[in-house]
Amino acid sequence: MNNLDILCQLATHPFPGKALQEQLRQQAGLVDDWSGLRAMVEHHRIGPLLYRHARSAELEMPDDVLSMLASVYMQRKSLARSRDGFITTLVDAFAQQGLDLLLLKGSALAHNAYPEPALRPMDDLDILIHPDQQHAALETLTALGIKARLPSTARERVWHHWPAAIAQLNGQALSIEVHVRILNRRLPDYGGIKEMRRQPAPLMIGKTATKTLSPEDFLITQTQRLRHHTEIFKLINIADLVGFAEAHQDVVDWRYLNNHHPGIRYRYALIQSLTQLSDSLCDHLELKQKAPESHIRTRALSYHGWPQNNYLKKLKKERIHPATLAWQTIAPSSAWLALGYGTRQSPGSIWRARLITHPLEIVKQTALALYYG
């Protein structure tokens, strides 16, 4: 097991306690080859988070590595400041028009799952609007100089978000996904604003008040995204789940989630192998508190089978042997099965996921992808 891998996994806790900080120190002391860190933090988007841990827990690492992390952190800090200014403008504009607006995914997580927004890198903004207010939303976005258009084809109209809208932020293009439904159509449908089961939660962006999903809806939908076969796994996804649960543990309806969405709890049971959750969070999740002792290769947390491999092949222009692809499709790692589908890590549950859940899910997601585009 690669020591750098373990360090990055341990670092996925945005609010580490003293015990985890000590583990981070010990693990950093075991790393003798830092050369792979830059690529790893870039892919997994944990550079700023690792930098913060390096400073607060005084991790031993070569000066050039620390400088690299510092540069990444400062770049993201600057981007976060610009982005938050833009979000504030967007929120104010929608509020003036009396339109509903909720922040989703990273744009919300940066402010409610991390000690500071710079620790949550993101490349686009996800917002949720009311399906009956789409024309008014388009006018509001256009008035702000954002290039957006309503879905125009049959396929676009059933998709969960509009074609990407583009804003210019300090000379750079910022992609905005205007959602009318929370989740991708290939995933279990969770609806949009009209179908929300719980009241939206308040969210502060600096001094600007806006809204996001309720903590329960947030956890349910964020964990569902992990089963998406073409979503590229990143360790920041783990940090999102850890940070959000730790920050909201006193307000989440854990009894409801544990009873009606046990997959969430099983995912956190797997996350315990990566980083150390707090005692109180483990109590809420009805998990035994334990330090991460048996680590999982980070690569094993990703799905490498079809159709994701086809998608990655196109991105990276790689060739993959059909036999390798077939094997990765029919025999994904048990870690990914537990994380993606929220199964228990017992042999029986993993085999059931491998033989029944996963094949059915491939058929279902493929059929939905073909139908919805």
Added chain:
Amino acid sequence: MQFAPATDIEMEELNGELIFFNPATGGSHHLNGTAALIWRLIEQGHSSDEIIDLIAKAYPDADVAADIKTVFEKLLDSGLIYQIPEGSDD
């Protein structure tokens, strides 16, 4: 001459060194030792002459004025400081 730190840059202090990120250029800059000290003195509002005097007192045997002026030029070129026009209240 009076200088002031640029306001739109990010800065972190690491082991006595200063690391800057300039969002306008996307570039990072490292200042160590004396350069970091000079930046700090600028941040505290000292004029160029005061900075030269202070450092000269710390290094009485060295001719520091030319070196310090070189640092000022580099800081200006990097966009980490700007010169305050004379007579300005800034």
